[in-house]
Amino acid sequence: MAVIKLTEANFEQEVMQSDKPVLIDFYADWCGPCQMMGPVVEEISNEVTDAKVCKVNIDEEMAIAQKYGVMSIPTFVVIKNGEVTARDMGAKPKSAVLEMLK
Numbered sequence: 001m002a003v004i005k006l007t008e009a010n011f012e013q014e015v016m017q018s019d020k021p022v023l024i025d026f027y028a029d030w031c032g033p034c035q036m037m038g039p040v041v042e043e044i045s046n047e048v049t050d051a052k053v054c055k056v057n058i059d060e061e062m063a064i065a066q067k068y069g070v071m072s073i074p075t076f077v078v079i080k081n082g083e084v085t086a087r088d089m090g091a092k093p094k095s096a097v098l099e100m101l102k
Contacts (some may be wrong), residue, residue, distance in 0.1 A: 005055055006056070018052055021052070022053075023054065029057065033073070058073060
């Protein structure tokens with residue numbers, strides 16, 4: 001499944017109403033560690049079938065980033081049933097990001 005780009009317009013439907021856990025990658029185009037994690041997030045989205053994988057560009061969607069207290073990027077947040085169940089920051093090995101979904 002392709003990575004879903006989140007906006008304020010689709011956030012409620014894609015995340016809060018999702019029947020699957022949602023992994024959100026908060027990133028910016030100018031962020032080096034975010035660029036390193038981009039291909040990892042793409043790989044995860046192609047491998048994981050029991051979760052949604054989404055991205056939020058913090059420069060374009062500041063309100064979402066503020067709502068989730070994103071202070072540094074990349075920040076990864078997992079939301080299940082409308083609740084944050086995991087959160088981590090910085091470049092990580094793929095296994096660490098996948099572990100957040102468990």
